[in-house]
Amino acid sequence: MSETSEKSFSPRIVAFLCNWCSYSASDLAGTSRIKYAPQVRMIRVMCSGRVDPTFILKAFALGADGVMIAGCHPGDCHYIEQNYKTLRRYLFLRRMLRQVGIEENRLRLVWASASEGPQLAQAINQFVEEVRQLGPLSWSQNWQENGQRQQALQAIVQEHESALEVLEK
Amino acid sequence: MNSTENPVRIGVYVCHCGTNIAGFLDVAELAAFARGLPGVVVARDYKYMCSDPGQELIKQDIQEYRLNRVVVAACSPNLHETTFRNAAEAAGMNRFLVQIANIREQVSWVATDREEGMAKARSHIAAAVRRVAMHEALERQYVRITPRVLVVGGGIAGIQAALTLADAGREVILVERQPSIGGHMAMFDKTFPTLDCAACILTPKMTAVKEHPNIKLLTYSDVVSVEGSVGRYTARIRRRPRYIDEEACVGCMQCIEACVFTRPRFPNEFDQGLGYRKPVYVPFAQAVPPVPVIDPKTCLYLSRGKCTQTCVQACGERNAIRFDQTETIEEYEVGAIIVATGFKAFDPTPIRYYGYGKYPNVYTALEVERLLNAGGPTSGELVLRDGRTPKRVGIIHCVGSRDKNYHPYCSRVCCMYALKLAHLVKEHTGAEVYNFYIDIRAPGKGFEEFYNRVENEGVRFIRGKVADIRPASLVAASAEVAGGGNGQSDPPTATEAVQTATPATSPEAQPAQKPSAAPIEPLVVRVEDTLLGEVREIPLDMVILAIALEPQPDADEVRRLFGISCSTEGFFLEKHSKLAPVQTANDGVFLAGACQGPKDIPDTVAQASAAAAAALALIDAGHIELEPNIAWIDETMCSGCRTCISVCPYQAIRPDEERNIAVVDPALCKGCGTCVAACPSGAAKQYLFSYEQLDQELEGILSYV
Numbered sequence: 001m002s003e004t005s006e007k008s009f010s011p012r013i014v015a016f017l018c019n020w021c022s023y024s025a026s027d028l029a030g031t032s033r034i035k036y037a038p039q040v041r042m043i044r045v046m047c048s049g050r051v052d053p054t055f056i057l058k059a060f061a062l063g064a065d066g067v068m069i070a071g072c073h074p075g076d077c078h079y080i081e082q083n084y085k086t087l088r089r090y091l092f093l094r095r096m097l098r099q100v101g102i103e104e105n106r107l108r109l110v111w112a113s114a115s116e117g118p119q120l121a122q123a124i125n126q127f128v129e130e131v132r133q134l135g136p137l138s139w140s141q142n143w144q145e146n147g148q149r150q151q152a153l154q155a156i157v158q159e160h161e162s163a164l165e166v167l168e169k
Numbered sequence: 170m171n172s173t174e175n176p177v178r179i180g181v182y183v184c185h186c187g188t189n190i191a192g193f194l195d196v197a198e199l200a201a202f203a204r205g206l207p208g209v210v211v212a213r214d215y216k217y218m219c220s221d222p223g224q225e226l227i228k229q230d231i232q233e234y235r236l237n238r239v240v241v242a243a244c245s246p247n248l249h250e251t252t253f254r255n256a257a258e259a260a261g262m263n264r265f266l267v268q269i270a271n272i273r274e275q276v277s278w279v280a281t282d283r284e285e286g287m288a289k290a291r292s293h294i295a296a297a298v299r300r301v302a303m304h305e306a307l308e309r310q311y312v313r314i315t316p317r318v319l320v321v322g323g324g325i326a327g328i329q330a331a332l333t334l335a336d337a338g339r340e341v342i343l344v345e346r347q348p349s350i351g352g353h354m355a356m357f358d359k360t361f362p363t364l365d366c367a368a369c370i371l372t373p374k375m376t377a378v379k380e381h382p383n384i385k386l387l388t389y390s391d392v393v394s395v396e397g398s399v400g401r402y403t404a405r406i407r408r409r410p411r412y413i414d415e416e417a418c419v420g421c422m423q424c425i426e427a428c429v430f431t432r433p434r435f436p437n438e439f440d441q442g443l444g445y446r447k448p449v450y451v452p453f454a455q456a457v458p459p460v461p462v463i464d465p466k467t468c469l470y471l472s473r474g475k476c477t478q479t480c481v482q483a484c485g486e487r488n489a490i491r492f493d494q495t496e497t498i499e500e501y502e503v504g505a506i507i508v509a510t511g512f513k514a515f516d517p518t519p520i521r522y523y524g525y526g527k528y529p530n531v532y533t534a535l536e537v538e539r540l541l542n543a544g545g546p547t548s549g550e551l552v553l554r555d556g557r558t559p560k561r562v563g564i565i566h567c568v569g570s571r572d573k574n575y576h577p578y579c580s581r582v583c584c585m586y587a588l589k590l591a592h593l594v595k596e597h598t599g600a601e602v603y604n605f606y607i608d609i610r611a612p613g614k615g616f617e618e619f620y621n622r623v624e625n626e627g628v629r630f631i632r633g634k635v636a637d638i639r640p641a642s643l644v645a646a647s648a649e650v651a652g653g654g655n656g657q658s659d660p661p662t663a664t665e666a667v668q669t670a671t672p673a674t675s676p677e678a679q680p681a682q683k684p685s686a687a688p689i690e691p692l693v694v695r696v697e698d699t700l701l702g703e704v705r706e707i708p709l710d711m712v713i714l715a716i717a718l719e720p721q722p723d724a725d726e727v728r729r730l731f732g733i734s735c736s737t738e739g740f741f742l743e744k745h746s747k748l749a750p751v752q753t754a755n756d757g758v759f760l761a762g763a764c765q766g767p768k769d770i771p772d773t774v775a776q777a778s779a780a781a782a783a784a785l786a787l788i789d790a791g792h793i794e795l796e797p798n799i800a801w802i803d804e805t806m807c808s809g810c811r812t813c814i815s816v817c818p819y820q821a822i823r824p825d826e827e828r829n830i831a832v833v834d835p836a837l838c839k840g841c842g843t844c845v846a847a848c849p850s851g852a853a854k855q856y857l858f859s860y861e862q863l864d865q866e867l868e869g870i871l872s873y874v
Contacts, residue, residue: 010285012871014867014870014871020754021734023245023247024247024734024754026274026275027245027247027274029274029279030245030273030274030275030278030279031274031278033278033279034279035279035280035281036279038276038279038280038281038282038285038286038288038289039285039289041289041292041293041296041870041871042271042275042293043296043863043866043867043870044246045842045858045863046798046840046841046842046855046858047841047842047843049816049841049842049843049846050841050842050843050845050846050855050858050863051846052845052846052860052863053846055863055864055867058864058867059867059871062867062868062871063871064871075729076729076734078732078754078755078841079818079839079841079843080818080819081818082816082818082841082843085816085843085847089846113734113735114734114742114754115734115735115736115737115742116737121279
């Protein structure tokens with residue numbers, strides 16, 4: 001992974017797969033011998049609802065260029081409705097990523113049922129390609145080099161302070 | 170936790186899986202790589218880790234090297250996690266100190282580049298090693314199982330499953346949506362390849378269901394909700410009003426005779442609309458339970474409130490007719506569920522070039538089954554709608570099956586039932602019978618022999634897909650005026666039709682101009698005979714469409730009700746196509762019959778028996794082991810903010826007002842872990858998916874060694 005030139009850039013991607021739908025979909029992709037991009041490393045959780053946003057931030061901090069969360073389709077959650085909570089967190093987290101200077105498209109939420117091995121493989125390929133287009137994340141370097149992002153940080157601090165003022169009143 | 174007391178000693182086992190893994194990845198190198206990871210004492214590769222010698226290897230190492238953690242890099246944990254947990258336990262280790270690295274389904278089977286594959290396999294192994302170091306010994310959890318089974322669907326699959334379980338002495342609740350059990354099989358005349366009559370083999374079973382002391386039969390009912398989990402489900406069943414008290418009715422059918430409608434005049438759904446019934450009716454003579462049902466849409470009293478109620482007078486003192494019946498909901502506790510909801514026969518109307526619904530002499534196979542059936546609308550006489558007996562009958566195979574526009578799959582039974590119908594039509598009418606087929610698929614016991622028999626009986630076989638069906642007069646007219654559309658928008662042009670009228674001696678070469686004695690004119694089928702290499706036109710009196718089997722229209726709702734999945738074509742998905750064919754992703758739910766995919770009666774009965782055996786094995790154990798991956802709250806860290814309570818869909822967390830903390834009820838928690846992710850102070854935790862375990866897994870996966 002020493003080479004990070006555009007041609008040979010191979011993104012590091014972590015995927016959190018829910019046990020019931022998406023992990024089974026990955027099993028199905030395997031048993032059907034569907035070939036897909038190998039850059040995605042999988043972590044199994046019981047439900048996409050278990051994916052703590054701090055895991056995603058930590059993944060980026062550890063050098064991941066993209067993070068995928070895969071869960072059951074809306075209405076199909078093994079735990080009734082927990083994928084909706086994932087969806088909420090996901091949308092919120094994307095906004096937050098933007099604020100801290102990470103392209104929001106580096107985080108992807110995918111619905112894949114147990115029978116959707118081909119669809120999951122396709123979603124992975126597509127995501128890998130998109131992250132490849134975005135290039136390496138190198139988060140810490142971006143912070144120092146990019147003045148706009150410093151401004152973004154200041155904006156967050158200001159927003160926070162004004163929120164506190166409202167509370168004090 | 171253990172790690173602070175004893176140093177972590179990990180054994181890593183890389184499986185070759187024959188050549189499935191070793192054929193693509195360098196397993197020896199992976200083992201060598203694992204040896205260099207922190208905490209790893211021993212790492213080996215072996216041909217088949219799941220085999221007895223493979224497991225023995227792990228057991229020996231656990232004792233010899235005093236291992237306290239095991240990582241197996243092999244297939245999906247869904248396949249062999251339990252196997253390796255058992256092996257570890259047998260060697261005296263706690264079974265939850267095992268972690269699987271999936272390098273088959275997620276690496277060797279899906280990667281194309283060996284180097285990239287090796288990198289992925291390494292990172293999965295590193296992640297598992299880091300994670301397992303954080304594992305802690307856990308106790309196994311058990312719940313008691315309610316020894317009662319809910320069977321949904323009263324076709325031959327549900328009947329077989331219910332009888333098997335009931336004979337074993339278990340209580341069964343059998344729910345059927347229709348007024349009678351029997352399903353599609355009750356509609357059939359004969360069954361292939363032995364030609365025994367469907368009713369003769371089915372009705373004794375139907376009666377046995379009704380009479381069995383262990384079976385509670387709920388017809389005209391459906392399941393509205395299922396709560397709970399394996400071993401202790403609560404099913405709520407809606408009983409629709411049949412307006413006749415099942416207990417009080419003796420099945421004398423006098424109410425039907427006495428109905429103010431002196432003649433049956435409403436299409437009978439069971440006869441595919443070919444026969445008629447009254448507002449009060451039994452779908453067919455052998456219905457079980459033998460209790461009529463009143464259709465509120467056509468009954469004068471129920472629809473308009475005005476009727477002399479001759480049925481009530483006829484019923485007399487038995488007083489079984491209850492116009493005041495309403496829908497009721499009944500609740501049952503069950504330990505396991507068998508879903509046997511069957512299939513729907515494909516509606517060929519959308520295939521316009523077959524003209525079903527447009528030309529009265531085009532029938533579906535199911536309609537012909539009813540016509541041939543002695544209990545059917547014509548008492549078993551095969552006659553056309555105008556009363557004539559057909560002299561030339563064509564059977565079109567693969568209608569809706571093996572067709573990208575409808576269902577790409579093969580419906581498995583159509584070839585055989587088409588052959589059966591060919592035989593029966595010939596037997597009943599002596600007609601000339603043509604089969605238009607793509608391939609004849611007869612892969613069952615006695616099937617090929619049956620095919621040969623039918624062929625020897627003089628049934629004709631033409632290999633090719635039928636392109637078009639038209640009334641004979643239209644074909645004649647368009648032959649005169651080349652290109653004359655005649656309102657037909659289908660592609661083949663009339664000029665082609667003229668060319669193909671071969672002067673051969675076969676009867677189909679003669680123009681079908683049986684003049685208009687009969688009101689319904691014959692049809693002409695255009696088909697490319699791919700064996701002769703030419704287009705033929707064959708005049709026929711009757712066309713039978715061998716329609717596909719497709720999922721029930723409400724399969725998606727039913728699937729959600731029971732928490733199971735569908736495969737791409739919409740049939741219910743089994744847990745493993747080979748090793749768990751009747752199990753589903755939801756542990757206490759089993760599948761039987763055509764709801765899982767098209768199948769014939771022998772296969773359905775075999776699968777239903779298997780589902781019953783699987784359900785029996787589950788409930789007879791008396792208790793079931795649960796995954797210990799439930800959530801718990803660390804009291805010392807909980808601030809009592811109740812965030813966890815708001816995200817739990819099971820009300821498994823409740824506040825302890827006195828101590829101002831949240832408490833998880835382990836009996837209600839299903840272990841999704843959403844509360845753990847939501848807890849702002851890190852007080853909510855999950856066994857087997859703790860923050861530390863997932864955090865280390867993440868570190869391992871991104872260490873990119």
